[in-house]
Structure formats: structure tokens, C-alpha cells
Amino acid sequence: MKWKLEHQLCFLLYANSRNVIKTYKKILDPLNLTYTQYITMIALWEKDHQLVSELGDRLSLDSGTLTPLLKKLEHDGRIKRTRDKIDERKVWIDLTDAGIALSEQAKTVPLELIKCVNLPKEDGMQLFTLLTKLHQTSMTCDNNESET
Numbered sequence: 001m002k003w004k005l006e007h008q009l010c011f012l013l014y015a016n017s018r019n020v021i022k023t024y025k026k027i028l029d030p031l032n033l034t035y036t037q038y039i040t041m042i043a044l045w046e047k048d049h050q051l052v053s054e055l056g057d058r059l060s061l062d063s064g065t066l067t068p069l070l071k072k073l074e075h076d077g078r079i080k081r082t083r084d085k086i087d088e089r090k091v092w093i094d095l096t097d098a099g100i101a102l103s104e105q106a107k108t109v110p111l112e113l114i115k116c117v118n119l120p121k122e123d124g125m126q127l128f129t130l131l132t133k134l135h136q137t138s139m140t141c142d143n144n145e146s147e148t
Contacts, residue, residue: 020113027112031105032076036061036069038109044079044095045103052081052091078102 005011024035033041036059043058044050050058056066070093073079078099084090117124 023113023116024109027109027116031102031109033102033106034069036065037073038106040066040069040073041078041099041102041106044093044099048095050093052093055093073099 021035024038028035028038031038039059040055043055052063052066052070055061056063059066061069070079070081074081076098077096080094080096082092082094084092114124119127
């Protein structure tokens with residue numbers, strides 16, 4: 001087999017992900033947001049008052065990544081964390097007024113990113129469709145499943 005890095009789907013996904021996140025950095029810096037903070041805020045703008053565990057599942061982030069990120073957003077006054085009164089293991093995340101206002105400031109971010117992507121609109125829409133399908137498909141390496 002002749003190995004070609006640029007023929008590997010994993011490399012193309014990785015390299016493009018890094019490029020997109022690097023581009024987002026330039027767009028998000030004026031808002032004082034990292035990319036991961038940005039997607040966290042999007043999830044909260046979509047649905048306020050979520051459990052940390054629910055938010056982590058939605059974002060595919062483990063608690064080791066999510067907890068410091070939430071602490072920073074709380075320190076910046078964008079969210080409030082509250083322990084559940086009945087089950088103190090549960091922590092609720094709520095947007096503050098500043099977090100809600102940030103939504104208005106960030107509304108141009110998607111358009112700013114699109115301006116940086118040099119793809120025809122149709123190609124971008126097809127890429128979005130394919131990536132959505134890939135994200136919704138459960139990946140498995142268990143060969144025993146195919147034997148049933």
C-alpha cells in the first residue's frame with residue numbers, strides 16, 4: 001500500500017477542523033470568547049437553564065474540559081452555576097443578562113466565518129449536509145455487530 005496523508009479522511013477532517021477553529025479565533029477574539037466557549041454559549045442561547053451533564057452531552061465535552069470553561073464564563077459574568085437544591089451533584093447553568101446580550105453581539109459570527117471560506121455556496125451546503133450525516137451516524141469498530 002502506498003500511504004498518502006492527504007488521502008486519509010481522518011487527516012482531512014483534523015486539518016480542516018484546525019483551520020476553521022483558527023479562523024474562528026480571529027472572529028471571536030473581539031468578543032473575548034474561545035471557540036469552545038462560543039459553542040457552549042450557542043447551546044445555552046438555544047436552551048437556557050441546562051444541567052452541566054446535559055450541556056456536556058450536547059457538546060460532546062467531558063467534565064474535565066467543560067468545568068474550567070464554565071468557570072471562566074461565570075467569572076466573565078456570562079453564566080451562573082447553581083447546585084440543585086435536592087441533588088447537589090447536579091449543577092444548573094443559566095445565562096446572565098450579559099450572556100444574553102452577548103448573543104446579539106455574536107450574531108454576525110457565522111456570516112464572518114462564511115466570508116472566510118472560499119467555497120461556492122452549493123459546495124458549502126453539500127459539505128454541511130455530509131458532515132451532519134457523519135455526526136448523526138454512530139461510529140463503531142465492533143466487528144461482532146456485523147456478524148448478527
